[in-house]
Amino acid sequence: MKHTFKLSLLCSAILLAGCGDNTESSGTTGSVTFEPSVQELLGRDASIKFALKGTSAAVPLPSFLLFDTNDHTLNIPLSAGSSKGLDNPQVAMGESDGWSTIMPFSIPLNLADGVTLLNDLIITPNGTPFSQNLNAGIRVAKVDVDLATGAMTNFTALTPGVDFLAVTTDLKSINVVPLNGLDPASNYIYALTESIKDSNNNPLGTSSSYASLKSSMAQSGLLATPQKIIWNIEKTFEDNAQVTNKDEIVYSSWFTTASAGNVMQGTKAAIAASANPAVKPAGVWKGTANPNNLSVDDLNSLYSIDAQDVGSDFDVAVSNDPIFVSAVGQDKADLLANSYKQLINHPALDSIQVFRGTVKLPYFLSDQVDGKEWKTLPWRSGMPSVFKILKTLSSGSDADKAAISQQLVDLGFTDLPAQLYSTPHQALLVGAKLTLADGTQLDADRILTRYSAVPQIRAVKEVPFIMFVPKGAGADNVPLLQYQHGITNLKESAYALALSHISTAIQTGKTPYALIAIDQPLHGQRALSDGTVTTPQTPTVFMNLEYLPVARDNIRQGAIDGLGLRYALNYVNPTEVAFQTVNQSDVSLIGHSIGGITGISSYAVANTSVNPVIDPMFAYKTATLANLGGGIAPFLFESGSFSPIIKHSITAAAVPSYLNYYANTCPTKDNPGTCFNNFYSAADAEAKSQIDSALTSFTYAAQTVLDNVDPFNMASQVSGSLLGIQSNGDATIPNKVSKIPTAGTEPLFKKLGLVNTATNASGSRVASYFDSSSNAAHSTVIAPETDEEALAHSEMSSQIVQFTLTKGNSDGLLAVDAAFLDASK
Numbered sequence: 167m168k169h170t171f172k173l174s175l176l177c178s179a180i181l182l183a184g185c186g187d188n189t190e191s192s193g194t195t196g197s198v199t200f201e202p203s204v205q206e207l208l209g210r211d212a213s214i215k216f217a218l219k220g221t222s223a224a225v226p227l228p229s230f231l232l233f234d235t236n237d238h239t240l241n242i243p244l245s246a247g248s249s250k251g252l253d254n255p256q257v258a259m260g261e262s263d264g265w266s267t268i269m270p271f272s273i274p275l276n277l278a279d280g281v282t283l284l285n286d287l288i289i290t291p292n293g294t295p296f297s298q299n300l301n302a303g304i305r306v307a308k309v310d311v312d313l314a315t316g317a318m319t320n321f322t323a324l325t326p327g328v329d330f331l332a333v334t335t336d337l338k339s340i341n342v343v344p345l346n347g348l349d350p351a352s353n354y355i356y357a358l359t360e361s362i363k364d365s366n367n368n369p370l371g372t373s374s375s376y377a378s379l380k381s382s383m384a385q386s387g388l389l390a391t392p393q394k395i396i397w398n399i400e401k402t403f404e405d406n407a408q409v410t411n412k413d414e415i416v417y418s419s420w421f422t423t424a425s426a427g428n429v430m431q432g433t434k435a436a437i438a439a440s441a442n443p444a445v446k447p448a449g450v451w452k453g454t455a456n457p458n459n460l461s462v463d464d465l466n467s468l469y470s471i472d473a474q475d476v477g478s479d480f481d482v483a484v485s486n487d488p489i490f491v492s493a494v495g496q497d498k499a500d501l502l503a504n505s506y507k508q509l510i511n512h513p514a515l516d517s518i519q520v521f522r523g524t525v526k527l528p529y530f531l532s533d534q535v536d537g538k539e540w541k542t543l544p545w546r547s548g549m550p551s552v553f554k555i556l557k558t559l560s561s562g563s564d565a566d567k568a569a570i571s572q573q574l575v576d577l578g579f580t581d582l583p584a585q586l587y588s589t590p591h592q593a594l595l596v597g598a599k600l601t602l603a604d605g606t607q608l609d610a611d612r613i614l615t616r617y618s619a620v621p622q623i624r625a626v627k628e629v630p631f632i633m634f635v636p637k638g639a640g641a642d643n644v645p646l647l648q649y650q651h652g653i654t655n656l657k658e659s660a661y662a663l664a665l666s667h668i669s670t671a672i673q674t675g676k677t678p679y680a681l682i683a684i685d686q687p688l689h690g691q692r693a694l695s696d697g698t699v700t701t702p703q704t705p706t707v708f709m710n711l712e713y714l715p716v717a718r719d720n721i722r723q724g725a726i727d728g729l730g731l732r733y734a735l736n737y738v739n740p741t742e743v744a745f746q747t748v749n750q751s752d753v754s755l756i757g758h759s760i761g762g763i764t765g766i767s768s769y770a771v772a773n774t775s776v777n778p779v780i781d782p783m784f785a786y787k788t789a790t791l792a793n794l795g796g797g798i799a800p801f802l803f804e805s806g807s808f809s810p811i812i813k814h815s816i817t818a819a820a821v822p823s824y825l826n827y828y829a830n831t832c833p834t835k836d837n838p839g840t841c842f843n844n845f846y847s848a849a850d851a852e853a854k855s856q857i858d859s860a861l862t863s864f865t866y867a868a869q870t871v872l873d874n875v876d877p878f879n880m881a882s883q884v885s886g887s888l889l890g891i892q893s894n895g896d897a898t899i900p901n902k903v904s905k906i907p908t909a910g911t912e913p914l915f916k917k918l919g920l921v922n923t924a925t926n927a928s929g930s931r932v933a934s935y936f937d938s939s940s941n942a943a944h945s946t947v948i949a950p951e952t953d954e955e956a957l958a959h960s961e962m963s964s965q966i967v968q969f970t971l972t973k974g975n976s977d978g979l980l981a982v983d984a985a986f987l988d989a990s991k
Contacts, residue, residue: 548612
């Protein structure tokens with residue numbers, strides 16, 4: 167993997183003005199001679215490719231040099247003529263407040279002709295190529311960084327082979343792969359030493375640009391700050407005995423990882439604030455947090471639920487549901503109806519009543535079809551960035567300091583800047599517009615980061631729901647299971663799920679629960695006004711590969727919608743017939759596929775404490791997450807279901823020869839994914855290299871943007887009981903990913919600390935790994951597609967019903983059939 171961004175102009179924030187020809191901005195000159203210890207590192211046959219000027223200017227990733235110091239987002243230099251819009255993945259990365267926790271560091275090398283890295287690769291028992299040469303020469307550590315002073319403290323060294331692995335695929339570059347993922351919103355430093363050898367057994371060297379920063383010869387102007395940072399990094403490694411002497415270091419850098427879930431947590435906090443009758447939603451979503459000027463009445467109608475007064479018997483509802491029949495066919499609808507007719511012969515069940523209704527939820531995406539704004543406009547912050555405010559107060563002009571300070575006082579701040587670090591006081595900024603002394607708005611961009619974590623509301627949506635309520639003996643106050651469906655699916659897939667779960671409960675002598683579901687954003691009844699909607703034929707409507715920040719925010723919206731539905735259950739009118747036998751405070755969650763990806767955030771955020779009074783209004787009793795994965799971008803590129811269409815879309819935008827091939831060869835006879843596969847299999851080495859480079863760069867950018875909502879990063883915020891379900895060889899979300907060890911289902915379950923039920927099913931955080939002999943597939947947990955899946959589906963339903971009704975296996979008696987399960991996981 168090569169993830170070097172070339173700098174045709176040196177325009178990162180820290181070196182923003184350093185695009186001229188002066189020595190102090192480039193850090194290089196042919197006449198400079200450094201002190202002997204640094205000079206010795208230059209002129210070697212193999213060296214780090216790090217240059218701050220010229221046509222070969224490049225910075226290995228990740229790096230502090232590519233951070234915007236004005237708002238703490240990434241600032242990736244653009245090549246001449248490239249798009250400056252969010253359709254450019256490098257621009258899209260600028261919506262992130264840090265680097266990915268799971269993507270490899272990428273360190274390119276300058277090599278003399280005929281020279282490579284020393285080839286000492288061995289294949290480990292698990293099939294991983296290992297180089298002692300590389301892993302002995304690289305240091306990585308987590309640190310705390312005081313941004314005001316630059317001090318690096320709380321040094322924690324990472325261990326090669328345990329926490330990270332240094333690899334090379336071509337002996338011409340180095341990748342450092344996090345094996346367990348890095349912590350979100352954290353600081354890391356890394357260094358390469360001259361103990362790394364080339365193919366002639368000579369030590370790795372450095373570049374003249376790095377030498378200018380490493381040297382004790384003080385730089386002035388634009389390089390003064392970066393040099394101090396490099397000095398600090400090298401000294402930190404030396405002080406912590408990671409190197410004998412800092413002179414060994416040929417390259418080092420510092421970077422901050424992206425935050426995880428901060429925006430969703432901020433959104434929940436805003437919703438919680440609106441629970442105060444003196445505040446209400448209109449008291450939160452005001453001013454700049456309400457850019458479309460939604461009315462007070464509309465805002466205060468949020469979280470109201472309106473349901474049908476009269477339900478329909480399950481068989482009548484499913485057979486006559488045009489949405490369900492259109493999606494799966496009349497035969498499958500009638501099959502469910504017939505199964506239901508057999509079930510109601512059981513004395514414990516009188517009927518399953520199907521109710522429809524709507525819940526009013528906040529919509530933070532755009533729904534505008536004009537100019538395809540729904541596709542191009544991500545969530546925007548409803549508050550100015552605290553980071554930008556603090557920067558102005560610390561280093562702005564006297565006039566700007568005075569102007570901002572006065573406006574903050576007017577908002578209710580009494581102790582500046584201390585109160586800006588306080589979450590309760592930050593709430594005063596929601597809806598505010600701050601202006602500098604000349605009237606210019608501070609933070610007009612309103613990018614959502616950890617420093618500006620409450621979004622603007624753009625609409626109040628009446629979101630349709632479907633609910634299944636069992637009627638019969640003991641069904642007077644039944645729990646409720648909230649279902650979040652997968653990509654290209656519909657809330658109506660809950661017909662099969664509800665019938666299976668209620669049937670399982672009844673036939674095992676348990677009182678069943680009710681089930682409720684809404685569509686994911688841009689799915690089902692949540693199509694846009696022009697009919698744009700996500701279907702099996704149009705998965706990229708939700709995926710939105712073209713505008714990555716919107717793809718991220720579609721996931722955010724789905725997670726917050728789930729949380730919003732849970733919260734709305736507190737406000738069901740007692741006269742609502744549909745809910746009169748449902749316990750609205752006893753709610754659990756099940757998420758499947760993308761519903762698991764949104765669901766893990768719904769669950770984590772809902773169960774994060776805000777205050778003891780409000781917490782029960784959001785909390786879920788337990789959750790089941792099935793067939794999901796972490797490392798969204800890497801796993802999509804190995805997804806049998808989605809990889810071909812994704813590769814087609816990326817390659818068509820980046821490789822002209824493929825676009826020409828597609829236009830002239832494929833439209834009438836192949837779907838895009840098949841077209842790509844055919845082109846790639848016949849391509850020559852040069853074309854494949856071009857395609858591979860485009861896909862690798864896109865994956866890196868996409869995961870960087872998605873990191874904030876990625877399940878792997880949200881896992882550490884999950885509290886409470888959890889049942890995970892995996893199908894062996896899942897063709898949609900892979901169990902594992904070949905190049906990224908933290909991507910897929912199994913690494914996520916490991917991060918969540920789920921114990922394999924095949925070996926111990928007594929705990930409250932467990933996972934069932936269905937093996938190949940079970941014939942379980944991606945959607946088996948919802949409904950079996952083949953007769954061969956039926957037994958696995960029944961076992962899955964049994965486990966979920968037990969786990970849900972016992973509030974997360976609280977009795978420790980979860981019964982599983984190990985014949986379906988893989989005990990080796």
